[in-house]
Amino acid sequence: MSRIIAIFALPGVQLLDVSGPLDVFAQANIEARKEFYALRIISCESGPIRSSSGARLLADWVAPDVDERIDTLLVAGAPGAGQVTLSTGIVAWLRSTALRSRRYGSICTGAFFLASTGLLDGRHVTTHWAVAEALAEAHPSLTIDEDALYVRDGKLRTAAGVTAGLDLALALVEEDLGRDVARRVAAQLVMFFKRPGGQLQFSQKGEARPAGRSVLQEVQRWVAANPELDHNVADLARHAGISPRHFARLFHAEVGMTPAAWVEAARISAARKLLENGHDTPKQVAAKCGYTSVDTLRRTFSKHVGVTPAEYRKRHASAPE
Numbered sequence: 001m002s003r004i005i006a007i008f009a010l011p012g013v014q015l016l017d018v019s020g021p022l023d024v025f026a027q028a029n030i031e032a033r034k035e036f037y038a039l040r041i042i043s044c045e046s047g048p049i050r051s052s053s054g055a056r057l058l059a060d061w062v063a064p065d066v067d068e069r070i071d072t073l074l075v076a077g078a079p080g081a082g083q084v085t086l087s088t089g090i091v092a093w094l095r096s097t098a099l100r101s102r103r104y105g106s107i108c109t110g111a112f113f114l115a116s117t118g119l120l121d122g123r124h125v126t127t128h129w130a131v132a133e134a135l136a137e138a139h140p141s142l143t144i145d146e147d148a149l150y151v152r153d154g155k156l157r158t159a160a161g162v163t164a165g166l167d168l169a170l171a172l173v174e175e176d177l178g179r180d181v182a183r184r185v186a187a188q189l190v191m192f193f194k195r196p197g198g199q200l201q202f203s204q205k206g207e208a209r210p211a212g213r214s215v216l217q218e219v220q221r222w223v224a225a226n227p228e229l230d231h232n233v234a235d236l237a238r239h240a241g242i243s244p245r246h247f248a249r250l251f252h253a254e255v256g257m258t259p260a261a262w263v264e265a266a267r268i269s270a271a272r273k274l275l276e277n278g279h280d281t282p283k284q285v286a287a288k289c290g291y292t293s294v295d296t297l298r299r300t301f302s303k304h305v306g307v308t309p310a311e312y313r314k315r316h317a318s319a320p321e
Helices: 015-032 088-100 110-115 129-138 164-177 179-188 214-225 233-240 244-255 259-277 282-288 294-305 309-316
Strands: 003-008 037-043 072-075 103-107 150-153 156-159
Touching (some): 003 015, 015 037, 015 164, 072 088, 072 110, 072 164, 088 110, 103 110, 103 164, 150 164, 214 233, 214 259, 233 259, 244 259, 259 282, 259 294, 259 309, 282 294, 282 309, 294 309
Parallel strands (some): 003 072, 103 156
Antiparallel strands (some): 150 156
C-alpha cells in the first residue's frame, strides 16, 4: 500500500512549496519502480487554491473531511503567514492529524501555521531566514536554526525557504527508500543530493546598515566606505567628535551592538559584494576589507555566511573568472 504524502496548502500558498516536494516524491516513485508514495493536496476550503503567483491548485481533500491515514503531513508556507490566523477547527485538525501521522512538518513559513497547533513548542526547527526572528518572537520556546536547510527533531521535519522544500523531500526519500534511490532522484531533477552550505549564504540578514542618530550614521557610512582601515573605538570616537567611552555606550544603546561587531558586519558586507563581482581573489578581498590575512577572512566569513569566501565566490560571482 502506498504511503500518503499530504501537503496542506492555504490560499496564497507559495506554489513551489507544494509543487517542488511533490515532484521529488513523484520522481522517487519512478526510480523505485513502484508507487511507494501517493500524493495529495489538502485545502481548508472548497474550490481552487489560488497561489501567491496566481496559479491555481486543485485540492484532493478539504479539511477536516480527510478519511485516509496520512503517513507524512507537510504544511506549505505563504507570504505573510505570520499575520494569518487559522480557525480553531483547522488548528485542531492539523494537530490531531499530525499526531496520528508517522511524521509531520512544515516548509518555509508553513512553520507559523504548524506552530499555532503547539506541536513545535520546545522543539528544534528552521524556517526562512527572513522570518526567523518573527517566528521566535511569536513562539519563544522554539530553538530556531537560521542557517539549516532542514531540521529533523523526532517526528518533526521543518524546511527553510521555498527551494529547501526540495531538500527536505529528498531527505525523506532517503529515509524511506535509501541513498541510491535518493541520489537518482537528485540526478534526474538536476539538484544537489546534499546542497553545500546553509541558507545564510543567501541571507541579507546581518548586513551592516546605518542606524541611530545622525552622528553615528555618519561614522557607520565612513566605515562602510573604508572597510580596509583599522576602525578601533578610539578612531571611531574621534571621527564622531566624542569621547571613546561615551561613543561606545551611545553606539550600543542606539545601534544594538558594539562598534566592533558593527565593523565586522560592515567588512563582511563589503567582502560579499567584492566576491560577488568576481574580479578579486579571496586574498585580495581580505586586504581590501581590513583583514590581516586570508585565513582571518575565511574564519570570520564562514562564521557569518556559513561557507568560505572561495565557495561563496564560486557560487555567487556574476562576472566570469
